[in-house]
Amino acid sequence: MLRGSLLVVFALIGLRLVMLQIFDHGRYAVLSVAQVHEDLTTSALRGGIFDRSGKILAISRPTSLVIADDFQIKSPAKEAAAMSHIVGVPVKKLTALLSQNNGYVIINNQLDLKAGHQLASMMFPGIVVQNSSVRSYPNGWVATSVLGGVNAAGVGSAGLESKFQGTLAGQSGLTRAFVSASGVNLPSSYSRVLRKAKPGVGLELTLDSSLQFVAERALAHQLATTDAVSGVVVVMDVKTGEILANASLVNTKANAGILGPMPTWGQPIGIPGIQQSLNNLAFTQAYEPGSVFKIVAFSAALQAGLITPSTPFSVPYAVNVGGRYFHDAERHGLEHLSATQVLAQSSNIGTYEVASRVGEAGLLAQVQRLGFGSRTAVDFPGETSGLLINAANWYSSDKVALPIGQVDAVPAIQILDAYNTIANGGVFVEPKLIGGYVNTSGTLKLAPPSASHVALSPTVAATMNGMLEQVVLAGTGTNAIIPGYRVAGKTGTASIPYPGRAKLLNGAYNASFVGYAPANAPALSMIVVIQRPRTTIFGGAVAAPVFQKVMSYALHHFKIPSNGTMVKPLKGASASVASDVT
Secondary structure: OHHHHHHHHHHHHHHHHHHHHHHOHHHHHHHHHHOOEEEEEEOOOOOOEEOOOOOEEEEEEEEEEEEEOOOOOOOHHHHHHHHHHHHOOOHHHHHHHOOOOOOOEEEEEEEOHHHHHHHHHOOOOOEEEEEEEEEEOOOOOOOHHHHOEEOOOOOEEEHHHHHOHHHHHOEOEEEEEEEOOOOOEOOOOOOEEEEOOEOOOEEEEOOOHHHHHHHHHHHHHHHHHHOOOEEEEEEEEOOOOEEEEEEEEEEOOOOOHHHOOOOEEEEEOOOOOEEEEOOOHHHHOEEOOHHHHHHHHHHHHHHOOOOOOOOEEEEOOEEEEOOEEEEOOOOOOOEEEEHHHHHHHOOHHHHHHHHHHHHHHHHHHHHHHOOOOOOOOOOOOOOOOOEOOOHHHOOOOHHHHOOOOOOOEEEHHHHHHHHHHHHOOOEEEOOEOEEEEEOOOOOEEEOOOOOEEEOOOHHHHHHHHHHHHHHHHHOOOHHHOEOOEOOEEEEEEEEEEOOOOOOEEEEEEEEEEEEEEOOOOOOEEEEEEEEOOOOOOOHHHHOHHHHHHHHHHHHHHOOOOOOOOOOOOOOOOOOOHHHHEO
16 A cells, blocks of 8 residues: 555655656746846937037047956956956956955946957956946036936936936847856856947037137136136027037135035036036026126117117206105216217216116016026026016116016026127027037937027117227226127126025126127127136226136138228227126
8 A cells, every 4th residue: 555655645746746847848948037137227329419510528448347247256366367458457456346245336328349358258266248338528617517427327417418318318228148046157258239228319509619728718717816706608609599609617716605515516627617517508508697787678669769879868966755865986076978979988877867768667677578587498408598587576766676687586697698689680599509419320310499589679689789889988897899890789888686585685786798699790609707806806907807808719710701881989988897786
């Protein structure tokens, strides 16, 4: 009976073995393989970023990533001595890395591809070589506030690298590898590519790298010279809205005071203390613009037929409106000025008299008509639309405060857009940073043209153009004169509000100049804003010289002719640079 029972048991065991080895073999084979294989995501090569001429601004170079599973390494010193010259790590340091016993150690994440292939072919126990890449910026820190950067995982963390992460990153691939419990390939095993990674699409920007360098240098020197906290320069093509230069710098040596220090990329650019700002301040920082905002009142009055350039005004030194005391920057008696003289001398009270003819509704409408309060089509990461007052929170004193740029806070790019509209014959054109997309074959797909619309009549734009020329010829902007070229523009020296209080920050100003050239055939527009200069505060003395230097280079760089008869300064329009403080 016992023998019979044993025979039955052995028969059942045999039957089960037959079932496992013959009928269920395929299923269990799959399960066994699944226990030791892993599908790994492989990163695609990141697309490059280029300037308008195809010069490289950012590029990813294919590399090999070397990983060690040091649990599998029996002789760290011997293995280190054998591979040290290949991986580029000293024997002593490499021995220590191979002796950590944690199962995953990165030996080199930027190894040359040739060296990586050599290392892989040698089949060192516990050593895995994978495809990787490293991001580099051949021009160093030029335009970093625009380009941004990538983090340790190769993902865009700021600027255009972040905004276009999906475009630049491409599509990852899939590789099947036989791995240990710690996730590192088993010795003598081979990986199999299930899906190839697809490289990312590159960007061709509208920036000109040579002009960008000149703009950053000129701005950096002025920040250092005037002990200013920060500054921006933006140069734009009048007709297309293409941004040709976009500089944004911080002076880490300046006393940031109560407003606090501005974040930077933490790397010097060649001038002590000056660094690239972490944020693109021309788009992300709103400020009360001061006198450069006066074109709102003048253009609105011209558009409504309420003034002409020669309309006379009797201008006192000060007025009291809505319980607030307003005055011109420099004390004077009653002056008799034309509208052009009011603008050239940047009279706050004269501007109020122009604005009073327009009225609240007209001023608010003109602010929006010129593009203030709306994000641009660039849609830069962190871009602000600004802070504008409206009819619901209008105070009587705003009849003076808004026209002289003390109420609305806007980013520098919106100021430039408004002046560019005047330069463009009254046509507002959206600013643009992306010129096209570079696919994996190297061909370029152009981005669509910038959207545009009529904001001012051609007559009003031409009239404003003539008045703004007088600002440069005989007003507060004489430091922006470029020999051989006609220049139009406006200065600004704007007080800075004290944070959280209804008062101004003592001794703190934003100095600015915005304009375009040649005034008789506008081709390039430009804004310079320098925050809290200390050695001298006036826009005509601090920002206008930067405009003059950078615009002079740009006009010659792009071979823009200086044709046209030069106009004469208006008699009686002279003013000191100190007369535009608001």
